[in-house]
Amino acid sequence: MANSKFQLGSFENPVKFKEQDYCSLKDASLKSGSLFCDPTFPAEQKSIGMPEDPKPENAVEWLRPKDICDNAVFVEGSIGTTDICQGQLGNCWLLAALSCLTMHPKLFGKVVPSPQSLTQDYGGIFHFRFWQYGEWVEVVVDDRLPVRGGRLLFSYSRSKNEFWSALVEKAYAKLMGFYSSLKGGNISEGMEDFTGGIAYSQPVSAFKPPVLWRQLTASLSRGSLLSCFIQAKTWRDIGTVTSEGLVKGHAYAITDTDKVQSDSTEVLLVRLRNPWGFVEYKGPWSDKCKDWAKVEKSEIERLELKKQEDGEFWIAVEAFSSLFDLVELCSVSPDTLHDSSSSSSSNSASSWSLSSYEGSWVPGCSAGGSRKYRRSFWTNPQYQLSLNTADVEGEEDEDVEDDDDEDEEDKVALSPSAEKQKAKGQKCTVLVELLQKDRRRKGTVKFIYIAFHIYKIPPELQDSVGCLDQKFFTSQKPVGRSGKYQAIRGVYRRVNLEPGNYVIVPSTYRPNKPGDFFLRIYAKTGNTLGHEEFTCSTGFLNLVMSNPPMPEDQIRVDDWFDQEDVSDDRLDAAAFMGLVNSVLEKDYHLPIETCRQLVLGEDTGGRARLDRAQALKLVTSLRKLQSTFIDHDEDSSGTMSPFELAEALKESGLKCDSEVVKVLWERFGSGDIHLPFHGFVSCVTRLRGLNELFESAGPELKQHGMNTWLLSLLAL
Template sequence: MSDNIPAPGSPGNPMKFKDQDYTSLRAESLKTKKLFLDLTFSAEQSSIGMPADPDPKLAIKWLRPKEISKNAVFVEGTTGTTDICQGQLGNCWLLAALSCLTMHPTLFEKVVPAGQTLDSPYAGIFRFRFWQYGEWVEVVVDDRLPVRGGRLLFSYSRTNNEFWSALVEKAYAKLIGSYASLKGGNISEGMEDFTGGIAYTRPVSSRTPPVLWRTLTAALSRGSLLSCFIQAKNVKEIGTVTAEGLVKGHAYAITATDKVKRNDEEVLLVRLRNPWGFVEFCGPWSDMCKDWEGIDAAEKTRIHLNIEEDGEFWIGVEDFCKMYDTVELCSVNPDSDAGEDSDAASVSDWSLTSHKGSWVPMCSAGGSRKYPKSFWKNPQFHLVLSQQDVEDVEVYEDDVDVGDDDAGAAVVKTGEEKQKEKMRKCTMLVELLQKNRRQIDKVNFLYIAFHIYKVPPQLQDSTNTFDGQFFSTNPLVSRSGPYKNSRAVWRKIHLDPGHYVILPSTQRPNQQGEFFLRIYAKKGNTLGAREITCPTAFSMTVMSKPPLPEDQRRVQKWFDEEAGQDDRLNAVEFMKLVNSVLEKDYHLPLEICRQLIFGENVSLC
């Protein structure tokens, strides 16, 4: 491949979603003078992903921007954090991530390629790019948008004639499967898919207000994307407004930090943006608060104080810590270029290895360490770390061993102990993501985690799968923490030079799923990772003995009673029959039974 051609799947040469080539499709539309119609994501209810409303007055129409607004534009002036408002879809997590993205022009142009317009030559076709499990994907859409009562049904611009955000939302919905698939998500998903970076969550209570403010300030200076939210106690609380004008269960973008002096006192401030639009904070240091009367005009100008109801506002860090529960951060270093805000040296300090794999029931889905007979059957990856780091000056809370669902008490070390260890060890960052768990009308994340074991010298040249005895006799040196039903789990880890094996797993055995594992190591280390695949001669202990005659008679009797005259079983009946002769840890899930009945491609090794 020529050095001038970017690698496939890179931002400069993204994979074509559904094999649609933007350039050729646009050229064809201009040549035929017919606006582009995207038949792969049609203007139908199936793309909405929810049942149609039976009331004719609430029927959805699909209109192009110029049919909605006479003055329609792709971008009004420049993109900014005050442009995006949420429509009739519970996807504020996505819009908050998009709001954060507009703060970084270089990152923004990765997702929204420059040069797109509603002006002539106009073909009704647009393209957007998203990171998906190690590669960038370009999604092509037409510009027909769902409208009800003359207004956009989902996200819209505050200016009403700007359409870039609505079209990004449509492209992402197409990538996931439907608009309804965007309901109820985690901000970190959007942040990762817009940047390729690594996103993680921090409880606000984990740090004192001054320390949290310094953390946010440092993260913003590195080009990180930040957001926060107030946890709703139940579904009914989502969308309710507090006495201070803050919305529970909705994501806010953190756009800046600053400090001002009042009466010789230094006040630490955080600036937030509510993607919902015009519900705004009314507490201390809000736009109309008297606290600003003691601040001179030059200082107000310096921090861009805007006294208007635009969804953006300042809040003191002390009040921030009292009112918000969680902060989400997306570090765009390593893995993605933060543009003018990044430290180029920090990017070059890391190298990346990534792998795609799957958990296959009865084969490579061994479950957690609570299942020692099958835990070792999870996919195994061999890591080699060969060179120690220089001192790693960053302090991460995740350096504390928080334990998991299978082990005893967490090991807590002092900051001094951790810092001394870092100077002697190799730094790496491991992230495990589960793939394609969003469905038509719900999110179905499995509980996932990873564990890392030290490989002794006498086994370092082995190419075989390590068995259960290995994991019972060799030390567990690190792990992601408790199993979580989120798209990703990650951990920054400091290990001695040497050989290691990492096992990604689901909490329960025989849960089917695909995953993406990426491992960063500081350059200078030799990091090699290879998957130890599930052996083809895999034998199950539960099937090692022939069934007893009484078991055969019992199964035959059960089949005769349930199958009926046609001697057929549906998926549920088949699942009950098979699982009646299997140990509980090896029960087949309903989806696998359905695939077996309908002859779909499913591997049981």
């Protein structure tokens, strides 16, 4: 049983994936004498996630390690980078990250708990731990592995009797949904899921070769995971092998750096590993290159140079700089990020605080798109960050990139106050990362384009209640951003900001793209992060329903009552529908159900019939709502989007948060992203009734506020 003193989701007390407890399942297996068979990830084609090959010779069978190899072991000797070879699955990104992990025993032990064995206390069950959006998750698997022609179909070890890497791959595939979910990806995903750290990309061209070598050396010494790749210009180039023996669009693990003397010249070297386990670099300082003849034998032995096709090789840093495009780095501690020295204090990590939040982009409600979509951008989720003077770093600012892919006049720029503060060199360092969640869980990878922007909140708005509105975002420029929108799992940026209050806005490039996300911010202890919500006004419907009647409204209502055969001078829902639709424009006529809702919302003494005064009030209000609806129907479609609904309600006297708008839309929009006029009227009518109930409620119900009241009752 997990120690209760540790929070659920911590490494010491991980979340149990599929609610499977490793210890109890293993005990049951050992007591019964039968090997564990995992019902949640069965040994069937559906777990692979790809159509079955109809050819009999390509049939897949699921075998346990001891059925594949007589002397099967979990680990053969010690863990090493050559334990991992890529099989028939395009997941080099994951295996390269796993290769990097083997260089750090403590980190490796977090993912692959020990002891685990294929001989002692063997029950056919294994467990592994992965970081997932702020929490550690423990995944249990049986050891039945997909085999074709007697060989493992996917990941395998160069030691044919070793199976730990294949089992880690299976556990990760189970976490993602299928083996096919692992096709294609960025190595930073694997790095972060193996460590819980922050990963980021760095262009190789940013540094001269000797400086780059020192950066790589320092990063490795601090325990960072490193990889690199050559960018493929087109999809056709992915997987092609260059004349130097390097693969385009393919992830390589950076496993070491070193230097040797060749005659009188010092050569700076970088060691790389191809997850394929073969296809190696053929240039200078490759395994079988004659350059090694000029190096002392003792140096060659120290470097453990292996002249065999195992996927691992050395390359001079000058060649590395000219042939590779990007380096991926992942560090567990914020103090080791962007730090060219290795002299960080051992207890410096304690000076950082982590704030995190899980949110969603909901089409029509909180998926407002990029800054290009000015009328809806403000509806994206907003998170406040406060930086105080105690957190000032006293360092130069990192310039905000002017690489915006939005309107030309919408370029990112530092505010005048930020420029002034930059000159003083007084800044607070903040690390922000935005991850989109669960985009692999259905067998395919569907990343959407994401980014985040950071805005400084002016002093005059810092005490205002509610989220910042459209006017703010159209008049202000961001002081920081993640860069261009990218279709990758995570975007990251280190920013240096002056003390003050800020708002962070995560967004998708286009509006109405649904998705869940995880936002985390590292800042010096004392900074705070909060999710700012709208506050509802308790008197909003009085503004909506108390418009003074126009003379023409009075005439139309009187004429209707006088000319129609109105019993006891009152209108039922059907008669009221005739009156309303004679006043409203044709495209905005109301159906009988909406009219019934309006009639029942009035105090009719239980008769469900309107007198002249009530009919006049409703006609006047409906004409006002029609004008508001038309004003906010930007494309003149006769319908309204949820973004437009929020603005229309605000103009009508209601300022409600995205959660209220979302519930309203689910109730009256039926999941569509086009709301007709009668749906808008139903929203207002429903809110009117809830407002009256709230006003008449006792203090014990009011203590939770109008917003909570609306959310609880709108769902009824």
